[in-house]
Amino acid sequence: MRTVEVSQITEHIKEMCIEANHFLSPDMRRALDRAARTEEAPLGRQILGQLQENLQIAGEDMIPICQDTGMAVIFMEVGQEVHFAGGDLESAICEGVRQGYREGYLRKSVVGDPIQRENTRDNTPAVIHYEIKPGDRVRITVAPKGFGSENMSRIFMLKPADGIEGVKEAVLTAVRDAGPNACPPMVVGVGIGGTFEKCAFLAKRALTRSVEERSPIPYVREMEEELLARINCSGIGPGGLGGSTTALAVNIETYPTHIAGLPVAVNICCHVNRHSVREL
Amino acid sequence: MDKFVKVPLSSQDAMRLEAGDYVYLTGTIYTARDAAHKRMYEALQKGEGLPFPMENNVIYYMGPSPAREGRPIGSAGPTTASRMDKYAPALLDLGLKGMIGKGKRSQAVKEAIIKNGAVYFAAVGGAGALLSRSIADSQVIAYEDLGTEAIRKLEVVNFPVIVVIDAQGRDLYETALLAYRKEALDI
Numbered sequence: 001m002r003t004v005e006v007s008q009i010t011e012h013i014k015e016m017c018i019e020a021n022h023f024l025s026p027d028m029r030r031a032l033d034r035a036a037r038t039e040e041a042p043l044g045r046q047i048l049g050q051l052q053e054n055l056q057i058a059g060e061d062m063i064p065i066c067q068d069t070g071m072a073v074i075f076m077e078v079g080q081e082v083h084f085a086g087g088d089l090e091s092a093i094c095e096g097v098r099q100g101y102r103e104g105y106l107r108k109s110v111v112g113d114p115i116q117r118e119n120t121r122d123n124t125p126a127v128i129h130y131e132i133k134p135g136d137r138v139r140i141t142v143a144p145k146g147f148g149s150e151n152m153s154r155i156f157m158l159k160p161a162d163g164i165e166g167v168k169e170a171v172l173t174a175v176r177d178a179g180p181n182a183c184p185p186m187v188v189g190v191g192i193g194g195t196f197e198k199c200a201f202l203a204k205r206a207l208t209r210s211v212e213e214r215s216p217i218p219y220v221r222e223m224e225e226e227l228l229a230r231i232n233c234s235g236i237g238p239g240g241l242g243g244s245t246t247a248l249a250v251n252i253e254t255y256p257t258h259i260a261g262l263p264v265a266v267n268i269c270c271h272v273n274r275h276s277v278r279e280l
Numbered sequence: 281m282d283k284f285v286k287v288p289l290s291s292q293d294a295m296r297l298e299a300g301d302y303v304y305l306t307g308t309i310y311t312a313r314d315a316a317h318k319r320m321y322e323a324l325q326k327g328e329g330l331p332f333p334m335e336n337n338v339i340y341y342m343g344p345s346p347a348r349e350g351r352p353i354g355s356a357g358p359t360t361a362s363r364m365d366k367y368a369p370a371l372l373d374l375g376l377k378g379m380i381g382k383g384k385r386s387q388a389v390k391e392a393i394i395k396n397g398a399v400y401f402a403a404v405g406g407a408g409a410l411l412s413r414s415i416a417d418s419q420v421i422a423y424e425d426l427g428t429e430a431i432r433k434l435e436v437v438n439f440p441v442i443v444v445i446d447a448q449g450r451d452l453y454e455t456a457l458l459a460y461r462k463e464a465l466d467i
Contacts, residue, residue: 043456058355106346119426121427148383179384237457241444243460
């Protein structure tokens with residue numbers, strides 16, 4: 001048994017909220033650099049150049065990359081040998097979000113009730129996903145999610161007979177409908193299989209995978225590559241103003257499912273695909 | 281084509297702008313997003329006044345991140361305009377000349393743009409740090425309790441936007457993709 005003080009979790013979450021909102025991961029930066037070199041449209045190249053400049057200003061002047069600093073989505077992968085001490089874990093996580101959004105000058109974008117809509121003024125609560133793993137480590141992923149792209153995400157409960165073509169059609173439909181609203185170039189997270197909520201979770205988690213890493217499953221990898229190529233043939237382009245860079249990656253995760261179903265979730269993320277990962 | 285335009289936006293300038301123009305705005309604009317629009321809409325329904333006059337003004341659909349000390353504003357990029365579609369035609373009918381946001385607009389908004397000789401601009405989504413450099417001053421003038429959604433008066437200097445829907449009803453989102461489209465995603 002290993003004891004982890006929850007005050008440590010608060011401190012890490014605070015720092016990670018600030019870090020994720022000011023610095024993109026190296027794979028995302030490389031993907032944007034590549035896109036700026038290969039984009040066919042002059043206006044598209046200009047917009048991609050502005051996005052690179054924006055990243056530079058964000059890091060140097062500590063201004064969030066995007067004013068929508070998101071709802072804090074947090075993945076907690078917890079070793080079953082870990083014992084949390086010094087308070088309750090969920091409160092410690094939310095305290096980290098509260099401190100991070102205050103001290104990092106991040107926007108408070110959370111309303112306490114979806115219908116009454118009063119801002120909670122500290123960006124809490126977070127959306128927290130817990131997974132119990134073997135071992136005594138704690139792996140934390142903080143992925144602030146903006147809602148311009150979140151709003152364009154979809155779930156499709158396909159029939160088994162729809163097969164792989166049905167899945168591709170679902171992904172392309174979601175991307176086409178998202179168009180300029182989702183701040184392209186986008187990253188497309190896809191979950192296939194499981195149940196209604198499981199495929200949505202897989203799609204969300206797929207967005208935290210490196211945009212340079214392809215699925216280890218051969219047919220899934222082929223589908224990722226084919227869909228990315230087809231999306232970039234759509235012409236939507238950077239900012240939706242025309243061009244050959246509409247998406248930077250399609251990341252697909254799969255899970256076993258029921259004999260009667262083929263759930264597909266498409267979680268769209270803008271070019272500010274943020275996540276900070278730490279292991280304690 | 282690059283154009284330098286003063287805001288508030290004169291009717292002549294609005295009529296001269298064309299979908300696809302790259303425009304630098306200098307002058308005064310106002311921010312309002314979801315909650316502020318809902319409140320303004322309700323004020324109109326009750327016959328009450330609005331926090332600022334619509335005539336010839338430009339609304340920026342934006343809720344900034346907090347400003348650090350010594351800076352006028354934090355990150356300040358556009359939000360998705362379609363969420364304001366329900367409210368925009370009423371404001372355009374009152375003389376609103378321009379809207380800055382990102383993403384598609386409804387047919388009703390397009391018709392109100394044509395009818396009133398107005399313009400819909402896009403700013404680059406997700407470039408809030410860069411765009412904040414073109415904002416020289418920011419003052420909350422109404423609905424302070426809404427936090428980031430309060431109405432702010434902004435002084436902008438060469439604030440970069442692209443004309444998406446012009447007063448003739450041309451829509452850059454519909455035409456721009458055709459030039460680079462190798463496969464339609466329509467299935």
